[in-house]
Amino acid sequence: MTPDLHLWLIPVLPLIGAAINGFVGRRLTRQAIVTVAIAFCGASFAMALYVALRFSGLAIPHLETLAPWIRAGSFQADFAFYVDQLSLVMLLVVTGVGLLIHIYSIGYMWEEGGFYRFFCYLNLFMFFMLTLVLASNYLLMFIGWEGVGLASYLLIGFWFTKDSAASAGKKAFIVNRIGDFGFLIALFLMIKHFGTLNFDRVFQFAASMSVENATAGLLTAIGLLLMVGAAGKSAQIPLYVWLPDAMEGPTPVSALIHAATMVTAGVYMIARSHVIFERAPTALMVVAIIGTLTALFAATIGIAQTDIKKVLAYSTISQLGYMFLACGVAAFSAGIFHLMTHAFFKGLLFLAAGSVIHAVGGEQDMRKMGGLWRKIPWTWATMLIATCAIAGIPGLSGFFSKDEILWRAYQASWAYWLVGVVTAFLTSFYMFRLMYMTFAGEYRGVTSDHSIVQEQAPARSRPSAAQAHHGIHESPRVMLIPLAILAFLSIVGGWIGVPGSLGGSNRFDRFLGPVFRATAPAVKPQHAAPGETAPPEQTTEGLESHTGRGTELAFTGISVFAALLGLYLARLLYLRRPALPERIAAALNGLYAAVANKYYVDELYATLFVHPVVEGSKHILWHGMDQGVIDATLDNSADATRHVSDSLRHMQSGNLRSYAGWVAAGAAVVIAYMVWTGTR
C-alpha cells in the first residue's frame, strides 16, 4: 500500500489563491493580496518538497486517483495524478521558480493597477501548470496545457488597454491553437487505436509495438502530431512567432511563463511521450532537426535585436531548440537537465532585465542604456552570473547541461553538434553584447528630465511616475532576493549533472534513468548517422568507453572556446570599438536588415496566412456565408419558429375540455400505432 500524499493539493492550492484574489481581491489591501498569493504558492512548493522527501519511499510511478471523471464505454479518464522522477523534477522547478517569481512580482508590480488581477492570473497559471505536470493521462494534461495557454493569454494582455499588448495576447493564443490542433489529433489517434489516454496504458501499448524503422506508421504519426503541439507551446519553427510578441506582458510573466515554465511544457510532453518517440525514428529526427534549426535561427535574430527583452525572447527560443535537439537524439534526460538549468538562468535573466527596466524608468531599448553597472550593482552582478551560465562558461550550470546536449548530439550526428556549437558561439556573443550595451560604457539615455523619458519610452512596463522621478536606482530588496537565489542556483544547479569526463558521476541522468531507460526499445532508433549510435540501455558513462573520454574532453574544450570567442567578439565590438558594429551593419546591409527584421517571417506569415484568412473570412465567410446564408437561414427559421410557437399557443387555450381532448387524441394515436405494430 503506497502512502497517499494528497497530490491533488499541489495544483489546487494555487487555484484557491486565484479564487480568493479573483473574487474578493478587489476589496483587499495590497498586503492581503500578496499574502494570499504567496501563501498558496508557497504551500504548493512546500508540498512539492514534501513529495521529494517522501520520494524514495514511493513505488514509482506513484499514482493517485482523486476522482473518476469521464467514463464512456471502455474509455476512461480520471482526475488522477502521476509522480515519477520526471514529474518530480518539473514539480520542483515549477513551484520553486514560480514562488521566487511571485515574490519578485511584489516589488515589480506594487505600483500597478489591477494588482489583484495580476496575482490571481499568476496563481491560476500555477494551477494549470501543475495540473499539466502532474496529470496521469493526456486528457488531464491537455486541460493543463490549454489552461496555461489561457493564463498566458491573460497575462500577455495584462495591460489590455494597450493595443500592442492585446494583439500580442491574441497572437499567442491563435498560434498556440494551431499547435493544439495537432496535439488534439494525436490524442484522437491514441483513443482510436489504444482506446485510452492514460500514460501507463498508452505506453504499454506503444512499448509492445515494434520500432517503425523503415516504415512510418501510427507511432510516427502520433509523434509528429505531438511535435506540432509542442512546437506551438514551446515556440519552435514554424510556430515560434508568438513568443517575441509575448514580451508585451509584465516582465515577471516573461520570466515565469515565457522562459522558465510554460514554454518548456512542450519539452516535458515530448520527454513524457518518449516511449512513442523511441519507436518512431522519423518523428524523433524531425524533433532533432526542428530543434537544431530553431536554435540557430533564433540565435542569429538575437544578435541584431535592440530591445533587451526581445534579445532574451529569441534567446529563449534558441535554448528551447537545444532542448528539442536533446530530445530528438533520444537524450531526454539531457533535455530535461537543460530545461532545469535554463529555468534558473533564463528566469534570472528576465528578472534582472526587469530590474534594469525598472531602474531606468521603463526603457527597454539597450541603445539608450549603458554604464548602469555602477548604479545597479546587484542587478549587474546577478545578471552577469546568468549570462556566464547561458554562455557556457565552465563551472556554471548552463555549461554542464549544454555540454551534455552537444556531446549526445555529436553521437547522433556531427551536423547537429556543429550547428549546436555555432549556436553556442552566437549565444555567448549576443548575451555579452547585451551585457556590454546595458551595463558598460556611458549612459546613453536621457538623464536629467525624467518626464521626457516617460514620453519617449514606449512605457512598456509603465513605470510609476514616482519611480521615474527618483532617477536610476537599484530595485527594492524583495526583488533582489529572488535574483540572488536564482543566481546561486544558476551557479550550482549544474553540479548535480557533472559528466564522468569531468570527474563527476552525472547523478541527474541516473536519477531520471528509470523513466527513460525502462521502456526503451531493444534497438536504438536509426538516426542520421547510424554508425555512431549506441544502445540506449547504457548511461553516458557507458558511452564514454565507446568514444573515449579524451574525445569528450576535446569537445568540451571546443564549446568552451566558442563561448569565449563570443565573449571576446562582443567585448571587441561593443566595448573597445563601439563604432564598428554600425560599420559592419552598413557593409552587410541586406543581411543585417533581414536579421534585424527577424527574416521578415512575420511579414511572410501575414501575406501567406493571415491576410488571405482575414480577407477570405471577411468576404466569403462573413458577407457571403454568415450574413448571406447562415444569418438569413437563421433569421428566417427563427421567425418561422416563433411563428409556430405563437400558433402553438392556441393549442394552449386554457380550456379543460380541449386539454382532455388533446390527451384523448394522443392516446388514440398511440393505441392505434401499437395495435398496428402488434398485428404487423
Place this chain on the structure above:
Amino acid sequence: MSLAFQASQALPRGTDYLRILPELVLSIFGMIIMVLDPVVDQRRNQKALGTLALIGSLAAIASTLWQARAPGLAFWNMVQVDTFSVFFHFLITTITAVVILTSYEYMEVQQIRVGEYYALILFGAVGMCLMSSAVELVLIFIALEISSISTYILAGFRRRAAISSEASIKYFLLGSFATAFFLYGVALMFGATGSTSIPTIEQHLRSGSIPVLAYVAIALMFVGLGFKVAAAPFHVWTPDVYEGAPAPIVGFMSTAPKAAVFAVLLRIMFQIHAPGRLGLIWVAAALSMTLGNIGALVQQNVKRLLAYSSIAHAGYLLVAFAALPQNGIPSAMFYTASYAAMNIGAFAVVSHFGGAGERYVTLEDYSGLGRRSPVLAAALTLFLLSLIGIPITAGFFAKFYVFSAALQANLVGLVIIGVINSAVAAYYYLRVIVVVYMHDPRDESVLPAVPLELGAALAITALTTIYLGLLPGRVLDYASRSAGDLLH
C-alpha cells in the same frame, strides 16, 4: 394480485418492514405533523412543522442508506430493494428535504397557513418512493395515486390566488383521466399475461408470441405515465398548472414525481422488454423536445417558460429510453438526478424572487437582477446554463450521456433532433440571462435578503449541479450498477 398470494406465508415478516423503512418513516412524520398541526401555536407552528418535516426527510435519507445494505424482496415479491430503488429513494428523499428548505420563506412571505402542507409533501414522497421499489403493477398504481393526490392538493395551496385553484382542479381532473388510462393498461396486461408482477410478465412475454393485447396495454400505460412526466402529446396541462401552483411545489413536482415515474417507465420499458417500445418512445421524445422548446420561445412568464422547458427535458430523457438498456438506464438515471438539481435550484430562485403573491414572475421583472442581487443572479445563471447543457454543469454530461447512448443504438435521427432542439433551447434560457445582466433594473428596491434555509437549498443544488458537471463518474458508476441489477 391473486398470484402474489401464492407466496408461502400469510403474514409479512419483520424484514419486509425494513424494505419499506423510508416510506414508513415518511408516513409517521407526516402523521405526526397532521396531529400536531391543530395543537401547536398558530404563529410559531409554521417553522416548527417545517423543521419536523425536514427531520423526517433526513431520517428517510438515513434509512434509505441503511436499507441499501440489505437488498431483497418483500411483501410477497411486490417490493424490491436493490441499488436501483435505493438510487431513486435517495434522490426523492433528498429532493423532498431541499424543497422543504425552499418552502420556509415562501410560506411566510405568501402568508399561507402551513397546515398540512409539509405533511402532504411527505405523503407525496411516500408514494414516489414506493413507485421506485414496487415491482407489481397494482402496487405501482396505488403508489402513483398516493403521489398524485398529494400533488393535486399542493398545486392549489395558494388559496388566495384563483389561478392556483384553477391549476389544482385542472391537474386533478386531467390527472385522474390519465391515471385511468394507466389502470386500464394494467388490467389489459393482466389479461394478456395473467399476472401483474413485473418479473412474471417479463417471463411470459419472453416465452411465447406476444399478444396484441400486450401492445395495447403498454400503449395505455405509456399514456398514463407520459402524462405524469409531461411528455408530448400529453403535456398540455403543464404550463397552466406550473404557472398556478406555488413555486416550491413546482420545483417539487417537476422533479420528484417525474423521477419516480421515470423509474416505473424504466422498469416497464426495459425490465419487461416492452414490445413496440422503440417507435413509441421515438415519436414521444421527438415531439416533447420540439413542442417543449418551441413553446418556450415566446413565453414571458418565467414559470411558464420553465414549464415548457420541463416538457423539453422530459423529451431529452425519453431519448435514453429508446437506447439500449445497458446505456439507456444509467444515462436516464443520471439525467433525472441532474435535472432535479438544476430545476429545483431554478425554482428556488423563482420562489424567493416572486415576492408576496408571486408578483414578480415575468421576464421583465428579472431585468437587472444581476445588479440587485449578484448571488441570486449567479445561481440562476448557473442553473440556466446547466439546463442549456453547457460544460462543467450537470446538464452537459446529462445530455452527453443520453445522446451518446442513443448514438450507440444507432438512433442518429433522434440525436440530430435532440441537438437541434438544444440549440433552440439555448435561445430562451440565454434570454433570461441577458435580461438579468444586460437590462437596467425596472425596480431599484432592495431585495429581501436570502434566508439561511433557502441559501442552504441554493448551495446544495448549485454544488450538486457543479459536482455532477465536473465529476459525473461516481454517480454514473452507481447508475450503471443499478442498471445491471435491473436487467440481470
